[in-house]
Amino acid sequence: MPELQRLAPEHAAAVLTFERENREFFAAHVPDRGDAYFSDFAERHADLLAEQDTGEIQCHALVGDGGEVLGRFNLYDLADGSAELGFRVAEKATGRGLATAAVRRLFAMSVTDYGLDRLTAAAAEANHASRTVLTRTGFRPVGERLLSGKPGITYVRELAGRAL
Incomplete structure (x- = not known):
């Protein structure tokens, strides 16, 4: 069973493989990271870990039994008990409920480790899979916004006092 782990230095090679293998799949749903992301990956990973150490973000890898990264689940802009959730799952891992389980x-x-009581998220209208994960896990739509120039939906999920 895959395990959600806080991002660490030892995840670097597996995360890079995950991003490379799924680049085209992800680009169909979200903006491509660009070539510089891959050529400068080691530096980017180190910077991400340093930022995580400040507490402003918390990044996680969904790691399979063999150490393979199957997904990334990140919390951004942690402040005042709230954060924004972003996630991506490998193409070969879709449709198995892994994203839903990882978000849960x-x-x-979020509550026990990071002291959060509210998460927000956004998904492109065309990204049915992400929108399904968000609604299945109790996020409710609260508005619209542009995501890289395309229509998107914003969501919120209160964590305190609700079944997680």
Whole structure:
């Protein structure tokens, strides 16, 4: 069973493989990271870990039994008990409920490890899979916004006092 782990230095090679193998799949749903992301990956990973150490973000890898990264689940802009959730799952791992389970696990971590009581998220209208994960896990739509120039929906999920 895959495990949601806080991003660490030892995840670097597996995360890079995950991003490379799924680049085209992700680009169909979200803006491409660009070539510089891959050529400068080691520096970017180190910077991300340093930023995580400040507490402003918390990044997680969904790691399979063999150490393979199957997804990334990140919390951004942690402040005042709130954060924004962003996630991506490998193409070969879709349709198995892994994203839904990881988001639910992240709820518990958000409360116990990071002191959060509210998460927000956004998904492109065309990204049915992400929107389904968000609604299945109790996020409710609260508005619209442009995501890289395309229509998107914003969501909120209160964590305190609700079943996680």
